[in-house]
Amino acid sequence: MRHRAFTTAGLLLSLGLAALGPADAHDYTAGPLKIGHPWSRATPGGAKVAGGYLTVTNTGTEPDRLTGGSLEAAGRGELHTMSMEGNVMKMAPLPNGLDIAPGKTVTLAPSGNHLMFLELKTPLKQGERVKGTLTFERAGTVPVEFAVESLAAKAPAGGGASQDRSGHDHTGHDHGH
Amino acid sequence: MATDPRPTPPAPQRGSTLILIAFALALVGIIGATVAFLPRGDRPASLSVVGGPFRLESSKGGVVDAQALKGKPFLVFFGFTQCPNVCPTTLADLGSLLDEFGARGGDLQAYYITLDPERDTPEVMREYMASFTDRITGLTGTPQEIERVARDYRAFVKKVPLPGGDYTLEHTLMVYMMDRNGGFAGPLDLNAGHPLALEQLRKLASGGRTT
Numbered sequence: 001m002r003h004r005a006f007t008t009a010g011l012l013l014s015l016g017l018a019a020l021g022p023a024d025a026h027d028y029t030a031g032p033l034k035i036g037h038p039w040s041r042a043t044p045g046g047a048k049v050a051g052g053y054l055t056v057t058n059t060g061t062e063p064d065r066l067t068g069g070s071l072e073a074a075g076r077g078e079l080h081t082m083s084m085e086g087n088v089m090k091m092a093p094l095p096n097g098l099d100i101a102p103g104k105t106v107t108l109a110p111s112g113n114h115l116m117f118l119e120l121k122t123p124l125k126q127g128e129r130v131k132g133t134l135t136f137e138r139a140g141t142v143p144v145e146f147a148v149e150s151l152a153a154k155a156p157a158g159g160g161a162s163q164d165r166s167g168h169d170h171t172g173h174d175h176g177h
Numbered sequence: 178m179a180t181d182p183r184p185t186p187p188a189p190q191r192g193s194t195l196i197l198i199a200f201a202l203a204l205v206g207i208i209g210a211t212v213a214f215l216p217r218g219d220r221p222a223s224l225s226v227v228g229g230p231f232r233l234e235s236s237k238g239g240v241v242d243a244q245a246l247k248g249k250p251f252l253v254f255f256g257f258t259q260c261p262n263v264c265p266t267t268l269a270d271l272g273s274l275l276d277e278f279g280a281r282g283g284d285l286q287a288y289y290i291t292l293d294p295e296r297d298t299p300e301v302m303r304e305y306m307a308s309f310t311d312r313i314t315g316l317t318g319t320p321q322e323i324e325r326v327a328r329d330y331r332a333f334v335k336k337v338p339l340p341g342g343d344y345t346l347e348h349t350l351m352v353y354m355m356d357r358n359g360g361f362a363g364p365l366d367l368n369a370g371h372p373l374a375l376e377q378l379r380k381l382a383s384g385g386r387t388t
Contacts, residue, residue: 041265041266043265044258044265044268044305044306044307044308044309045304045305045306045307045308046258046301046304046305047258047259047265047305048258048259049259049260049261050261051261051262076341078339078340078341080339080345082262082263084350087349087350087351087364088333088347088348088349088350089262089263089347089348089349089350090347091337091345091346091347092337093337093339093340095340110262110263110266111262111263114261114262116261116345117261118259118339118341118343150269151265151266151269151308152265152266152269152270152273153266154266
């Protein structure tokens with residue numbers, strides 16, 4: 001029965017992802033923390049910096065805090081926040097990290113709080129997965145992979161990219177048309 | 178008594194009505210003339226308070242002199258290469274828009290001026306800009322030259338120190354549309370979608386009003 005419940009949940013999850021999620025969403029669990037689809041963006045030639053974006057949901061009863069992150073390809077990572085004031089882009093480091101209260105989801109995105117990776121040694125290329133970590137006050141350091149989206153990506157890929165989501169579908173009825 | 182003519186209005190009252198009418202006609206004339214002679218897209222550059230001459234090093238080699246751009250509208254955008262979020266996505270978006278405009282027979286060039294001349298050398302700019310369309314040229318210069326062009330364009334820039342000892346920049350994030358005389362024709366709105374932005378570019382290129 002447990003198995004069936006799991007299968008149903010899995011089915012619902014995949015349906016949900018197929019409907020609105022990124023093409024190749026990937027998730028991690030660290031204790032009560034659910035880490036959703038860490039992603040970055042392909043970097044222009046010679047770029048020394050890259051952004052890191054993801055969601056973290058605290059399903060537990062204790063608060064936790066995201067304090068930083070790293071990328072194998074970069075010297076270091078810092079938590080920053082970005083905001084627009086009229087036509088001006090404002091930036092500020094978040095030295096105290098980001099609280100993740102029980103039951104809450106924290107989103108890191110290009111238009112707000114994000115990880116900034118500095119001293120990039122190798123460019124990030126669209127379509128690859130790059131190794132890194134996320135560091136939490138309670139959950140510790142969690143190894144993750146960042147999916148590298150296109151140079152123009154303002155959000156994880158959806159739309160067009162979902163067409164090549166699964167090779168299996170193409171072996172089925174799709175080819176009959 | 179019924180045959181008595183009604184007294185004519187007192188002369189002073191009639192006079193003031195005439196003055197009012199004359200005044201209203203004059204006002205309409207003044208407004209009409211003002212509207213008719215309002216500066217259009219091709220107003221003289223001297224009237225523009227945003228923009229100005231520049232002579233900066235090009236990511237394609239050599240220099241770009243704003244004097245040489247006379248007669249051709251162009252776009253300007255400020256940023257820096259160590260900008261992780263919005264600069265590269267704006268460059269990519271603007272690049273695809275300019276290519277789309279090009280595919281429809283339009284021809285507009287954009288200039289990406291760094292606000293971080295200490296780190297963004299011509300070589301850094303050359304490598305960075307190679308990731309975007311040829312229609313965008315990166316420009317850099319001495320700190321004094323960059324300060325001057327930023328001031329002329331009323332672009333805000335401020336260094337923000339980072340915990341690791343580095344710094345990042347806060348800056349104006351706007352694509353300036355400049356008319357054929359180098360005068361500011363308004364900001365390009367990339368957030369409203371490409372069809373509207375293409376219409377803005379079309380108006381800019383044809384010399385009409387853009388906003």
